[in-house]
Amino acid sequence: MAEPYTNNAAAFLIQTLFGLYLxxxxxxxxxxxxRADPRNPVTHFLIRATDPVLRPLRTLLPEVGRVSLAALVAMLVIQALELGLLSLTGGGTWTAEGLVVLAIGQLLALAIQVWTIAIIVAAVLSWIAAGGGMGYNPVFALLDELTAPLLRPARAILPDMGGLDLSPLVVIIVLQLFNILMVAPVRDLGLVLMRG
Known part of the structure; x- marks a missing residue:
């Protein structure tokens, strides 16, 4: 009788711990x-928290431009491990190719989710800062560095709206369309392959 509860608790712990680390x-x-400011306390925390996994991989996998292949491989392996463990707690089986495809889909969904939340929080904080309610905040600086690569092209394309910045809304719509049209099919294909 207690087995479903134990499986649910195990799945919750797996999803939470792996999700936070991913x-x-x-x-x-x-x-x-x-190239975010490494002196930012949040950036410094992220570096310290992820170095134990990335340091050994960096000796094997080089960086390509600004992109760390070690980090990409680590994320893929950790996501696949999470999905494999979840499958085992649910009593399911899996195939290697299904696990890899589903892991890629899950990582893309995570990226969209993180960027969407970051854009919303940055927009709300910008309204507070515009009202003079905030001084320097390391989290706000980090959100600005995180969202700028997505918002900058939208700001360049959109016409001047008299001080109203609609670029966050446009980028969120594009991210959600990408999620629906590209990420969801990858995840569905992974699920089909997982069943063998």
Whole structure:
């Protein structure tokens, strides 16, 4: 009788712990790519938290431009491990190719989710800062560095709206369309392949 509860608790712990670490790896990878300030306390925390996994991989996998191949491989392996463990707790089986395809889909979905939340939080904080309610905040600085590569092209394309910045809304719509049209089919294909 207690088995479903135990499986649910195990699945919750797996998803939470792996999800938090994957988010830390993703944020570190993006912040490294945009050359975020390493003195920012949040960036410093992300570097310290992810170095034990990335340091050994960096000796094997080089960086390509600003992108860390070690971080990408680590995220893929950790995501596949999470999915494999979840499959085992649910009593399911899996195939290697299904696991890899589903892991790629899950990582893309994570990227969209993190960027969407970051854009929303940055927009809200910018309204507070515009009202004079905030001084320097390391989290706000980090959000600005994280979202700027997505918002900058939208701002260049959109016409001047008299001080109203619609670029966050446009980018969120594009991210959600990408999620629906590109990421969801990859995840569905992974699920089909997982069943063998």
């Amino acid at each position: 988010m830390a790896l993703f944020l570190r990878t993006v912040l490294q790519a945009v």
